[in-house]
Amino acid sequence: MADYQEFLDTIDRAAYHEGEWQWEEDGYTVTRTYNYSAPGCHDSCGILAYTKDNKLVKVEGDPLDPCTNGKLCMRCLNLPEATNYPDRLKYPMKRKREDRGNVDAFERISWDEALDIIEDWIKTNIDEAGLGRESIMVNHGTGRNINYQVPFLGGACLRTSNVGAIGFSGYSCYLPRVCGTAAPMGDFPIVDASMGHPDRYNNPEWVHPDVLVVWGCEPLRSNADGYIGHWLVQCVQMGTKIISIDPILTWWGARATHWLDLRPGTDLCIALAWLYVITQEDLIDHEFVDCWCAYYDELKTYLATPSENNDGLGYTPEWASRVTGVDEETIVASARMYANAPRGAIQWGLPFDTQVDSMHACLAVSDLMAVCGNIDRPGTNLLVRNAFEINPGYATASMYADPEAAAKKCTYKTLQQLQGKEPKAEPFIGMADCDAMCYAMETQQPYPMKMLWVQGSNTYTCNGLDTARIYRNIMNFEFIVVADPYMTPTAAAFADILLPLKMSIERDSMRVWWQPLRAMKAVTTFGECKSDEEIIVWLGNRLNPELFSKRWPDIDHFIQDYLDTGFNLINEDGSGLKTAGRNKAGADVVADAHTEFYRKHGGTGTFMDLVQQGGYEYDEFNDEYEKYAKGMLRSDGTPGFATPSGRIELISPTFQAWGIDPWPKHYESVAQSMWTTDEEYRKEYPFTIINGNRSYEFFHSENRQQKTMREFHPVPYVQVSKQTAEEYGLAEGEWIWIENHVGRCKQCVKINPALQPHYIVAEHGWWFPEGDGNAPSLFGSFDCNINNLTYSFETGEGGIGAPYKSIVGRIYKVKDGDTLPSVQILEKGGFREIPPCGVS
Amino acid sequence: MNGILINYEYCTGCHSCEVACKKRLGLPEGEFGIRLTETGPWEYAGKSGEDRWEWSWVPVLTKACDLCADRTDAGKMPMCVQHCQAWCMYHGEVGELARKMDGETRWALLTPRLAR
Numbered sequence: 005m006a007d008y009q010e011f012l013d014t015i016d017r018a019a020y021h022e023g024e025w026q027w028e029e030d031g032y033t034v035t036r037t038y039n040y041s042a043p044g045c046h047d048s049c050g051i052l053a054y055t056k057d058n059k060l061v062k063v064e065g066d067p068l069d070p071c072t073n074g075k076l077c078m079r080c081l082n083l084p085e086a087t088n089y090p091d092r093l094k095y096p097m098k099r100k101r102e103d104r105g106n107v108d109a110f111e112r113i114s115w116d117e118a119l120d121i122i123e124d125w126i127k128t129n130i131d132e133a134g135l136g137r138e139s140i141m142v143n144h145g146t147g148r149n150i151n152y153q154v155p156f157l158g159g160a161c162l163r164t165s166n167v168g169a170i171g172f173s174g175y176s177c178y179l180p181r182v183c184g185t186a187a188p189m190g191d192f193p194i195v196d197a198s199m200g201h202p203d204r205y206n207n208p209e210w211v212h213p214d215v216l217v218v219w220g221c222e223p224l225r226s227n228a229d230g231y232i233g234h235w236l237v238q239c240v241q242m243g244t245k246i247i248s249i250d251p252i253l254t255w256w257g258a259r260a261t262h263w264l265d266l267r268p269g270t271d272l273c274i275a276l277a278w279l280y281v282i283t284q285e286d287l288i289d290h291e292f293v294d295c296w297c298a299y300y301d302e303l304k305t306y307l308a309t310p311s312e313n314n315d316g317l318g319y320t321p322e323w324a325s326r327v328t329g330v331d332e333e334t335i336v337a338s339a340r341m342y343a344n345a346p347r348g349a350i351q352w353g354l355p356f357d358t359q360v361d362s363m364h365a366c367l368a369v370s371d372l373m374a375v376c377g378n379i380d381r382p383g384t385n386l387l388v389r390n391a392f393e394i395n396p397g398y399a400t401a402s403m404y405a406d407p408e409a410a411a412k413k414c415t416y417k418t419l420q421q422l423q424g425k426e427p428k429a430e431p432f433i434g435m436a437d438c439d440a441m442c443y444a445m446e447t448q449q450p451y452p453m454k455m456l457w458v459q460g461s462n463t464y465t466c467n468g469l470d471t472a473r474i475y476r477n478i479m480n481f482e483f484i485v486v487a488d489p490y491m492t493p494t495a496a497a498f499a500d501i502l503l504p505l506k507m508s509i510e511r512d513s514m515r516v517w518w519q520p521l522r523a524m525k526a527v528t529t530f531g532e533c534k535s536d537e538e539i540i541v542w543l544g545n546r547l548n549p550e551l552f553s554k555r556w557p558d559i560d561h562f563i564q565d566y567l568d569t570g571f572n573l574i575n576e577d578g579s580g581l582k583t584a585g586r587n588k589a590g591a592d593v594v595a596d597a598h599t600e601f602y603r604k605h606g607g608t609g610t611f612m613d614l615v616q617q618g619g620y621e622y623d624e625f626n627d628e629y630e631k632y633a634k635g636m637l638r639s640d641g642t643p644g645f646a647t648p649s650g651r652i653e654l655i656s657p658t659f660q661a662w663g664i665d666p667w668p669k670h671y672e673s674v675a676q677s678m679w680t681t682d683e684e685y686r687k688e689y690p691f692t693i694i695n696g697n698r699s700y701e702f703f704h705s706e707n708r709q710q711k712t713m714r715e716f717h718p719v720p721y722v723q724v725s726k727q728t729a730e731e732y733g734l735a736e737g738e739w740i741w742i743e744n745h746v747g748r749c750k751q752c753v754k755i756n757p758a759l760q761p762h763y764i765v766a767e768h769g770w771w772f773p774e775g776d777g778n779a780p781s782l783f784g785s786f787d788c789n790i791n792n793l794t795y796s797f798e799t800g801e802g803g804i805g806a807p808y809k810s811i812v813g814r815i816y817k818v819k820d821g822d823t824l825p826s827v828q829i830l831e832k833g834g835f836r837e838i839p840p841c842g843v844s
Numbered sequence: 845m846n847g848i849l850i851n852y853e854y855c856t857g858c859h860s861c862e863v864a865c866k867k868r869l870g871l872p873e874g875e876f877g878i879r880l881t882e883t884g885p886w887e888y889a890g891k892s893g894e895d896r897w898e899w900s901w902v903p904v905l906t907k908a909c910d911l912c913a914d915r916t917d918a919g920k921m922p923m924c925v926q927h928c929q930a931w932c933m934y935h936g937e938v939g940e941l942a943r944k945m946d947g948e949t950r951w952a953l954l955t956p957r958l959a960r
Contacts, residue, residue: 005931019919062867065927074921075929078863224856224929234929237854241931253885255856258899700858712866715873716859758885758897 006241008205015067020052022068025525025616032056036066037525037619038515040508041079042086043489044148044460045703047227048508048515049076050619051083053527060087060509060528070204071520071620072232078700082712083509087530089709091773092489093504094531100500104479105779107496115532118501119546125483126162126547129454137163137409139454141441141481142401143170145461146177147703149513149524152396153536154459155434156571159404160551161543162457165413167401168436169461170445170478171468171791174799174806175435178229180357183433183804184366187658190646191637193373193385195349197235200386200519200626205238209629212242213383215345218256219249219369220271221353225698228353230517236351245345247338249274251694252723252765253758262338265760266328268694269359269810272670275368276314277324278339280307282375287343289377296632296644297374298651306655306667313669327670329760343376347383354696355809360798362805364668367656371668374652380630387631390516391623392601394570398434399583399591403573404551412451414440416803422449423842428663429802437803442796445477446841456481458494459536460505465493465785466705466769469794469806470746472834487539490709493785496777504533511535512559512611514566519626521601523614537562563611572597592639600625664801673798673807674844689744689812695790696768696809697723705769720788722751723765724815729755732815741822742766744813747792747835749825764815766790780830787825792835795844845955846911848925849941850902853949854932857882857901861924861933868915868923869908877908878924902952909956911935 005011021027025036033055038048050069054062063083067074079086096118103109113121130139142158144150144167158167174180185192195216201207216236223233240246240259248257249264249271257263266274282288283304293300310316317323321335328335342348350373356365378384402410415431419440431437445453456478463478464471478484478498486492486499495502506526510533513524526535534542541559544552556562565571573581573591580597600623601609614621631637637646644650648657659666678685679692701713708714722742724734734740738753742764751766759765771785786792793813799806828835857880865877884899903924912922916935920926925933934941938955945951 011931015921016919064923067921067926073931074926075931076860076864076927077929078859081860081863081867081927084867224858234856234858234931237856237930237932241851241854253897253899255899258885258897259894261893263896711873712863716862756885758887 005238011073017068020066020068025618029054032061035525035527037527037615038522039080039083039524040147040149041077041703042083042509043507043706044145044150045079045227046147046230046517047232048522048524049080049232050074051076051080053509055527058528060084069620070202071199071522075234077227078716079703079707079713082710085710085712086707087507087509087528089490091491091709092530093491093502094533095504096532097502098500099502101482104500105497105782107491107777110502115534115542118503119542121501122485122543123546126455129482135452135454136412137406138166138412139452140164140166141453141456142167143456143458143461143463145169145466145704148460149508149511149515150460150536152400152571153540155398155401156396156404157459157536157540157543158457159401161540161547163404163406163409163548165402165405165410166436166441167398168438168441169467170438170463171442171470171474171796172438173469173796174362174804175433175438176357176362176806176808177354177467178357179433179435180362180804181352181366184356184363185370187656187662188367188370188647188654189374189379189387189652191387191389193370193379194231194388194518195236195351196383196386197239199232199235200388202520202622202627209382211347211383212239213244213345213347213349215247215342215348216240216244217247217249217342217348217350218254219350219352220355221250221351222254222256222698223351223353224255225700226353245341247341251760251763252697253756261341262334264328264330264334264338266330268355268692268763269672269676269807270328270670271355271359272361272365272368272668273324273327274330274335275365275372276307276319276668276670277321277335278342278372279303279368279375280319281321281336281339282343282372283307285340287340288375292377292379293375296651298649298653299655300375303371303654342372347381348376348378349384357805358808359810360673360800360805360807361669361671362800363659363664363802364670367659368668370652371654374654379652380632382629386626387637388518388626391519391521391621391626392516392599392604394516394521394566394599394601395583396566396571397583400571402434403581403583403591414444416440418450419443419803422447429661432662439797439799439803442474442477443841445480453481455483456498457485458498459487461494462492462705462769463494464791465771465789467791469791469796469808471786471789471791472747472829473796473838475829476838489533490773491777492705493771493782497779497782503539504531505539506530506533506535511537512563513537514563514611514614520620520622521614523611523619525615525619567609567611568599568602568607569597570599574598662802673810675807675812676810679812689814691762691764691813691815693742693790693793693811693813694763694765694809695794695811697765699767702769705771708771709773720751720767720770721754722767723754723756723759725759725761725763726755726757727761728764729753732817734817739818740815741818742790742793742813742815744793744811745836746795747825749787749789749792750818751788751790780826782826784826786829789825792825797842797844845938846916846936847938847941847953847955848905848911848922849934849936849944850952850954851932851949852900852902852952854930855901855903856930858929860927860929861903864923864927865909868912871908875908876906878903878905900950905954905956907957911956911958
């Protein structure tokens with residue numbers, strides 16, 4: 005592109021019906037709206053949906069949308085196939101508990117009957133049995149526009165705040181980066197690719213970054229965290245230079261000035277060494293550090309001080325080189341390149357959340373942005389908030405849960421108490437602690453876990469660590485409700501009640517996750533499916549009528565309330581409890597609990613207004629730079645950052661309050677520590693396995709039933725180096741077992757000439773909807789599952805960060821007659837005796 | 845004559861052009877109107893920095909491509925150009941398109957068979 009004005013000038017706006025939100029064209033009704041790719045992703049791109057006779061026939065990107073400019077990924081382009089998939093769930097079903105795992109045993113019921121069964125079960129087995137609602141657990145996935153809906157359903161409808169993801173130790177997705185930046189800088193930094201501005205790349209203040217650090221992610225494939233990766237390609241076309249920090253060669257690494265192919269789990273060491281170079285060589289932004297940062301001198305001294313943690317070398321490039329395997333010169337040169345750039349920006353990914361020194365890695369990278377003055381200025385890391393302060397999220401679970409149940413939420417403190425350890429801090433995280441819930445499931449302590457509600461999550465098939473263990477744990481729930489658009493392995497294995505969900509294209513819904521506020525307009529219906537919002541209203545009005553009859557008697561009130569209050573707790577005088585969004589945890593008491601959208605529109609703005617104005621509205625907050633200097637970040641309106649001192653705290657007292665060492669220190673998982681120091685262990689497990697490699701075709705465990713996606717990506721691939729392929733006699737397309745002390749799975753070999761010989765790269769989330777849904781196969785969901793090799797109960801300080809992406813293992817060829825993992829786990833007692841509770 | 849210009853320095857291999865086209869033409873499994881080719885990755889001996897690795901994609905217009913004649917007649921972009929996430933594809937008159945080829949980055953100008 006490179007010339008945005010030229011692009012705008014060449015669009016035939018009339019051909020794309022500028023100013024209309026819905027029109028007739030060649031026998032189709034066309035709707036201009038936004039959509040999460042089917043069924044989910046992290047983004048909502050502008051689309052033109054073509055429907056005929058209540059059926060979605062085709063989808064195009066909307067070139068008039070400033071957010072994604074008409075570009076679409078292959079999944080959204082294939083939306084009709086996903087939506088019209090013939091085996092989608094069409095109506096509610098029930099099944100006897102003893103028939104779990106038998107997909108033929110489901111029996112069609114009405115929504116009313118489903119509601120009667122759920123209400124009766126809770127009444128009899130929870131309330132009248134003398135248990136609290138904390139004995140109900142709610143399990144959610146990610147993306148698909150469920151990030152507030154499912155926690156809200158847990159709190160407001162089921163009255164529990166035990167909302168999380170089973171087997172998802174260490175909150176290992178996004179939360180570490182959110183909390184790890186909220187503590188030192190009070191807000192969340194994302195790379196400024198002009199997405200805060202409605203006029204985008206033409207914005208007169210915006211400049212592309214001079215240097216972009218792509219760190220531990222492939223944003224083009226993952227589009228994670230509400231961020232469109234291809235925005236960054238526009239920056240590169242305009243002249244942005246690249247540093248890639250990743251054990252895997254990506255599009256970025258192949259075009260980078262420096263590619264740092266570090267050992268997985270050692271990102272913090274690079275960050276500390278960069279800080280060492282930048283502070284020692286005085287490459288900092290003096291004015292920014294003087295005016296806006298705290299503890300700089302302490303940080304500088306700390307980095308240069310020899311300690312046990314840095315092998316007596318200080319956090320020098322020499323030390324980092326030893327730990328990471330990246331040569332010293334490259335570490336120094338790349339540090340200088342980032343620090344010397346007038347505008348540097350860091351795009352960071354999931355590996356920051358999936359290592360045991362996760363919080364410290366996040367702190368160190370926050371420090372890098374800060375000391376170089378790369379915060380909230382054009383082309384650096386922009387501080388963003390949800391548009392119009394519409395912030396519903398995890399906090400809604402605790403806000404609306406039964407107060408006694410909320411007080412008993414499974415937290416990291418709960419886990420420490422159960423394990424006889426002294427908790428260092430009070431809980432500060434909205435999501436329940438998954439290891440604490442695992443503990444409760446396995447021991448029925450501190451209270452029994454009786455009922456599970458799973459909505460839009462594929463549990464053991466996707467992100468759950470140690471599949472055999474969590475499959476067993478889930479099966480122990482006495483009553484399980486699953487809601488999903490598809491018959492997933494989770495639905496097939498566990499559901500006693502199965503509720504059909506609408507796809508995004510069938511839902512009236514809205515989203516923020518930064519900028520802009522976007523409306524998603526339903527354009528079709530499918531069977532008897534309900535939207536996540538409709539399920540909340542349906543369930544809440546029966547189970548919690550006192551609250552719902554007043555505030556959310558029907559879907560229209562519910563949808564409007566998203567805009568008006570963002571589901572804050574609100575009193576008649578407008579005061580209330582406001583959820584704090586992603587810039588910090590929890591909720592605040594405020595005099596006016598309405599959203600900025602409500603205030604801006606005097607309470608008159610509606611969902612249909614938003615739909616009809618083109619589906620989006622930009623918030624001025626995210627359009628501004630240097631908000632810290634303008635008094636826009638602190639609730640008292642004074643200049644500075646939303647931290648206790650008002651400055652960016654390079655050493656974090658807030659960490660200390662959270663029970664986490666305020667000084668960044670590198671430490672590794674048990675397996676990585678042994679792998680690097682114990683020769684015998686390394687002989688047994690020669691490979692570090694990098695898990696969860698993303699692809700364009702799939703979002704986590706989704707999209708596997710689409711033939712078009714499978715044409716491009718038929719089977720799970722495990723990448724091995726050329727040297728490994730030669731050593732093991734492997735050819736592309738051959739299947740190998742990947743195995744360690746926890747279990748094994750098989751994937752198909754792909755040779756990656758850029759991979760270091762002692763690493764392999766595996767995919768996650770694989771199942772085969774074309775296969776047998778009945779146990780033990782359960783759509784083949786165990787057979788290729790890399791989480792057969794991962795484990796719970798190992799996290800970093802504060803209970804944050806689990807070593808998902810740096811496990812160890814061995815490989816060998818698959819032979820005819822080998823026992824499939826599904827058979828091993830379900831019929832032959834598993835790969836190992838599952839260790840006692842609390843043990844990995 | 846019209847064609848498609850690709851600044852393939854920036855092509856990311858995301859498959860959007862392939863699926864966008866396939867859906868418009870209603871092509872079955874195994875058939876494409878535009879098909880990505882992948883080159884690399886390999887490492888150039890003795891090179892460093894931006895010149896160290898080769899890993900590029902270039903899409904090929906197949907015999908099925910009609911440059912989305914019905915769309916362009918209606919003022920719209922061809923499906924591949926409209927949806928290209930890397931924003932590295934251009935549609936237009938080949939003489940005009942060729943003027944963008946600047947030698948600074950790598951480009952390919954493609955013209956399909958239009959006479960039937």
